[in-house]
Amino acid sequence: xxVRIFQxxxxxxxxxxxxxxxxxxxxCNLKCPWCANPEGMPPEGALLREGDGPLKDTTCPFGAIKxxxxxxxxxxxxxxxxxxxxxxxxxxxxxxTESRVEEILHEISRCRPMFYDEGGVTFTGGEPxxxxxxxxxxxxxxxxxxxxxxxxxxxxxxxxPKLFPLIDQLIMDFKHYDGEKHLAATGALNDTVKKxxxxxxxxxxxxxxRIPVIGGFNNSPQDIESFADFFRRCDPGNAxxxxxxxxxxxxxxxxxxxxxYLMKDAFVSPETMKAFETVFTGRGLRYEHT
Numbered sequence: 001x002x003v004r005i006f007q008x009x010x011x012x013x014x015x016x017x018x019x020x021x022x023x024x025x026x027x028c029n030l031k032c033p034w035c036a037n038p039e040g041m042p043p044e045g046a047l048l049r050e051g052d053g054p055l056k057d058t059t060c061p062f063g064a065i066k067x068x069x070x071x072x073x074x075x076x077x078x079x080x081x082x083x084x085x086x087x088x089x090x091x092x093x094x095x096x097t098e099s100r101v102e103e104i105l106h107e108i109s110r111c112r113p114m115f116y117d118e119g120g121v122t123f124t125g126g127e128p129x130x131x132x133x134x135x136x137x138x139x140x141x142x143x144x145x146x147x148x149x150x151x152x153x154x155x156x157x158x159x160x161p162k163l164f165p166l167i168d169q170l171i172m173d174f175k176h177y178d179g180e181k182h183l184a185a186t187g188a189l190n191d192t193v194k195k196x197x198x199x200x201x202x203x204x205x206x207x208x209x210r211i212p213v214i215g216g217f218n219n220s221p222q223d224i225e226s227f228a229d230f231f232r233r234c235d236p237g238n239a240x241x242x243x244x245x246x247x248x249x250x251x252x253x254x255x256x257x258x259x260x261y262l263m264k265d266a267f268v269s270p271e272t273m274k275a276f277e278t279v280f281t282g283r284g285l286r287y288e289h290t
Contacts, residue, residue, distance in 0.1 A: 001100065001101045001133065001134050001137055002098045002099065002100055002101070002134065003025060003098070003099060003100075003101055003104065003131055003134040003135075003138065004025065004026035004027070004043075004045065004096045004097070004098050004131065005023055005024060005025060005026065005096060005097060005098075005099060005104075006024050006025075006026045006037070006039055006040045006045070006095045006096040006097075006126065007022075007023075007024035007037070007040070008021070008022060008023045008024065009021075009022060010022070010114065011122075012117075012119075013117075013290055014290060015122040015124060015150065015152060015171075016119075016120065016122045016148075016150030016152075016169050016171065017117065017118040017119065017120075017148075017150075017169060018115065018116060018117035018118040018119030018120070018148075019114055019115060019116050019117055019119035020115070020119045020120055020121060020122045020150065021107075021108060021111050021114070021115070021120075021121050021122070022121075022122045022124060023104070023121070023122070023123050023124070023138075024037065024040055024124055024125055024126060025040075025123060025124070025125050025126050025127075025128040025130070025131050025134075025135065026040055026042075026043065026045055026095065026096040026125075026126055026131075027040070027041070027042065027043035027125070027126050027127065027130040027131065028040060028041045028125055028126040028127040028130065028154070029127055029130060029154075029156060029187075029188065030127065030154055030156065030186040030187060030188055031186060031187040032175070032185065032186050032212075033185070033261075033262045033263055034212065034214055034246060034248075034250075034263050034266060035250055036247070036249050036250035036253075037125075037126070037250060037253065038250060038253050038254050038257055038259060039095035039253055039256075039257055040095065040096075040125055040126035041126065042095075043130060044079075045094050045095045045096040046094070046095040046257050047072065047075045047078075047081065047083070047084070047092060047093075047094060047095070047257070047258075048092070048093050048094075048095060048253070048256040048257055049070055049072060049091060049092055049256055049257075049258065050091050050092070050093060050256055051091035053091060054068030054069075055068050055069070055070055055091065055092075056068070059083045059092075060082070060083050061080070061082050062074070062078065062080070062082075064078075064083075065083075070092075070258075071258070072257060072258020072259075073258055075258070081094060101134055101137045101138055101141065104138060105138065105141040105142070105145070108121055108141075108142060108145070108147055109145050109147075112145075112147060115147065115148065118148065119148065120142070120147050120148025120149055120150065120168070121142055121147055121148070121149055121150070122149075122150040122151065122152060123135055123138060123139070123149070123150070123151045123152075124151065124152035124153075125152070125153075125154075127153060127154050127156070127157075128151055128152070128153060129151075129153055129156075129157035129159065129160055129163075130157075132157065132159055135151070135163070136162075136163060136166070139151075139163060139166035139167065140166060142166075143166055148168045148169070149166065149167055149168050149169070150167070150168065150169040150170070150171060151163070151167055151170065151171065152171040152172075152173075153170075153171070153172055153173070154172075154173045154175075154193070155172045155173065155174070155192070155193045155196040155197060155200075156188060156190075156192050156193055156196075157192070157196075158192055158195075158196075160196050161196065161199050161200075161203070164199075164200070164203055164204050167204070168206060169206045169208065170200055170204050170206060170207050170208070171208045171209075171210060172193075172196070172197060172200065172207065172208070172209055172210070173209075173210055173211075173212065174190075174193065174197065174209050174210070174211055174227075175190070175211070175212060175218065176190065176217070176218050177190075177223075177226050177227055177230045178226075179191060181217070181218075185214075185217055197209070197234060198234050200239075201234055201235060201236045201237055201239055202235075202237075205238075207236075207239040207240070208239070208240045208241075208242065208288065208290075209231070209236075209239060209240070209241045209242070210241075210242050210243075210244055211227060211241070211242070211243045211244065211276070212244050212246065213243050213244060213245050213246060213268050213272065213273065213276065214246045214263075214266050214268070215246060215265060215266040215267055215268050216265065216266060217266070219268045219272050221275065224272075224275050224276055224279050225279060227276075227280075228279045228280050228282075228283045228285060229283070231280075231283075231285055232283050232284070232285065236285065238286060239285075239286065240286050240287070240288040241280050241285050241286065241287050241288065242287065242288050242289065242290060243273055243276035243277070245267075245268050245272075245273050246263075246266045246267055246268055248261075248263060248266075251263075
């Protein structure tokens with residue numbers, strides 16, 4: 001079985017406890033315009049243009065390059081990717097590569113000495129549950145060799161609870177409590193997200209909920225109160241909560257993919273971020289900084 005990965009590397013405490021080897025799995029079912037890893041959205045992968053030098057018109061056999069300029073909009077749906085696979089043109093790359101599950105597990109096993117401070121492996125995305133069977137096999141393999149596992153998920157998969165026994169730390173995004181606003185921003189309703197949150201609160205011992213705080217989307221005082229009220233009604237037990245402020249670190253990647261970056265005036269103030277912590281702790285919710 002193969003798995004498509006668009007990024008991997010070590011990170012300390014940002015993607016789970018301790019020092020972790022983080023695998024970003026290709027493909028996401030949401031279309032968040034603030035996404036920091038847009039190249040991870042298309043399940044088939046994305047073509048990125050890195051660098052600003054001229055390209056040879058002959059690099060693309062389908063005419064997407066004219067007068068040294070690449071029109072990435074013409075690349076959508078291209079299955080050949082001859083510009084990379086045949087020509088090896090500098091400055092163009094595919095977002096992802098394929099590896100066998102066994103190869104990844106061997107790599108993880110060799111890295112075990114690096115998993116200090118309760119570290120291990122994190123599978124994130126994109127959205128890792130889109131490659132469900134491969135993800136399940138990876139988690140099972142990690143369990144066999146005794147490696148701590150974390151997944152970061154948007155929690156939209158109805159099959160997510162099947163993975164609970166294989167996950168040591170479950171990090172879940174919760175972008176908005178209002179289904180219609182969630183739909184308008186991400187392209188999907190949040191009914192399944194809410195169901196999975198409640199199931200996780202009741203059936204998983206180590207849950208961490210993250211709210212990406214986006215100016216003009218979910219950062220008003222009423223939003224903060226509504227988030228806290230929703231979580232209290234869900235009886236979250238010992239789950240941890242964290243609000244993460246909007247940033248535009250992914251903007252350059254949108255441009256490299258040839259896609260318009262639509263976010264404007266979405267930054268949030270330190271006072272807003274502090275208000276999340278104050279309101280949540282005031283409701284008896286465990287707030288945690290990572």
